[in-house]
Amino acid sequence: MRVLLHVWRQAGPGATGRLVDYEAADISPDMSFLEMLDVVNDRLTVKGEEPIAFDHDCREGICGSCGMMINGAAHGPMKLTTACQLHMRSFKDGDEIWIEPWRAKAFPVIKDLVVDRGAFDRIIQAGGFVSAPTGSAQDGNAIPIPKQNADQAMDAAACIGCGACVAACPNASASLFTAAKITHLGQLPQGQPERMKRALAMVHQMDLETFGGCTLFGECQEACPKGISIDTIAQMHRDYMLATAIRREESAIGGTG
Amino acid sequence: MERAGLLKFWDSSVGKKVVMGATGLILVAFVILHMAGNLQFFAGAERFNAYSHLLQVDLIEATWILRLTLLVAVVLHITAAYQLTMRNRAARPADYVKREPQVSTYAARTLRWGGVYLLLFxxxxxxxxxxxxxxxAFARGQAYGNVVIGFENVWIGIFYLGAMAFLALHLYHGTWAMFRTLGVARPSNDPLHRRLALALAIIVPAGFSLLPLSVMLGLVR
Incomplete structure (x- = not known):
């Protein structure tokens, strides 16, 4: 098959970018979207041109590295699918395809389709973890966890941090990402000691990173390749409100050493 | 210096959104009561004027408490909305050449402009x-006559109906979003589905619109 690509090309972080047209001929419908780009890049290299830069790693939809806006939708037209797991059979011969990087102030473009998602790492550093003693691992079923909590935690933990939620959101909000992490840890017993601190710190960091706010358009949930629900955002709001109401500074008067 | 709890809450995008939800709840409750009260118009002039007298004279202290509550709610709602909108715009300085909305509703996308219309209305x-x-020709105490004369100009009636159309869109997105923002919505397999918001978005603006429509169509005089 043959498709016409309009690809965002940008030489560097501060450079002016623009859409450049490429014709991709002799493309197999069984190629993944990234394999199609590999073929285009091979041909560009042979011609002595700079190949299109894009992020990718596992190419099996679990690492969160890849991600681009394909025809105006994050990760392209297929639901619950990352760009690497999207295949060319989702398109028709002769289709025009627009390819752009994630757009957000917090995700500056590094080159072409590659953006810096360090903002997500800093949100995780602010509180997306549990402090656990080192040593040999505890028996897996030593702590009973209700099925519903385990289900919700695991569904939220499916987040791969690809950034599609931010990319798809009209406000460039990172609410779904942050809420997924808060829900994932907040539903589990191991996450309880730091639950209030976590909600305050992660939301604060999310705002510092200049992401927009949530207006519940619902676009993030639709774009998420892991199907994270906007129910997690309600959970984030609950935790944040409760934390504002009851959180106290750490202090010890007597009885603790 | 670290800001104190409530100021920090107000600074955060989640806190401002919660303020919008909480004030929205007050405003939704008000429009339901206001609409229900207005329907007494169809019980005749005597009944409607008596209702007006009740609010404007007998219960004037309570009316003022309600007015001040609504004023505070509206000011907070608009301030938070304006500040969040500015932040959201700044969060994407370079926009996409092509972005296709997938599931966002017309109501959600027009919410801010509807808010501006209601602010003028x-x-x-x-x-x-x-x-x-x-x-x-305003006559104090003659609420029924004031409504009939007030809607004789068809353009004023149309301006009111336009406000009700935006109110419908505002309620359709806002009432649904409010429960999720306040964290009281139950987990759902289809979180975008809305029942209560749809019912309110139809019933409340329709109830209000009956007054100008009945005058404009000459059913009441």
């Missing part, structure tokens, strides 16, 4: 029927 509405300075 509400002061006009107060000067039209409460203060009366923008009414052609």
């Amino acid at each position: 509400i002061p006009y509405h107060l000067m039209h029927f409460t203060i009366g300075n923008l009414h052609p």
Whole structure:
């Protein structure tokens, strides 16, 4: 098959970018979207041109590295699918395809389709973890966890941090990402000691990173390749409100050493 | 210096959103009561004027408490909305050449503009029927007659119906979003589905619209 690509090309972080047209001929419908780009890049290299830069790693939809806006939708037209797991059979011969990087102030473009998602790492550093003693691992079923909590935690933990939620959101909000992490840890017993601190710190960091706010358009949930629900955002709001109401500074008067 | 709890809450995008949800709840409750009260118009002039007298004279202290509550709610709602909108715009300085909305509703996408329309409508509405300075023949205590004369100009009726259309869109997105923002929505397999919001978005603006429509169509005089 043959498709016409309009690809965002940008030489560097501060450079002016623009859409450049490429014709991709002799493309197999069984190629993944990234394999199609590999073929285009091979041909560009042979011609002595700079190949299109894009992020990718596992190419099996679990690492969160890849991600681009394909025809105006994050990760392209297929639901619950990352760009690497999207295949060319989702398109028709002769289709025009627009390819752009994630757009957000917090995700500056590094080159072409590659953006810096360090903002997500800093949100995780602010509180997306549990402090656990080192040593040999505890028996897996030593702590009973209700099925519903385990289900919700695991569904939220499916987040791969690809950034599609931010990319798809009209406000460039990172609410779904942050809420997924808060829900994932907040539903589990191991996450309880730091639950209030976590909600305050992660939301604060999310705002510092200049992401927009949530207006519940619902676009993030639709774009998420892991199907994270906007129910997690309600959970984030609950935790944040409760934390504002009851959180106290750490202090010890007597009885603790 | 670290800001204290409530100021920090107000600074955060989640906190401002919660303020919008909480004030929205007050405003939704008000429009339901206001609409229900207005329907007494169809019980005749005597009943409607008596209702007006009840609110404007007998219960005037309670009315003022309600007015001040609503004023505070509206100011907070608009301030948070404006500040969040500015932040959201700044969060994407370079926009996409092509972005296709997948599931966002027309109501959600027009919410801010509907808010601006309602912001223009509400002061006009107060000067039209409460203060009366923008009414052609305002007579204190004659609420029924004021409504009939007030809607004789068809353009004013259309302006009111336009406000009700935006109110419908505002309720359709806002009422649904409010429960999720306040964290009280139950987990759902289809979180975008809305029942209560749809019912309110139809019933409340329809109830309000019956007044100008009945006057404009000459059913009441």
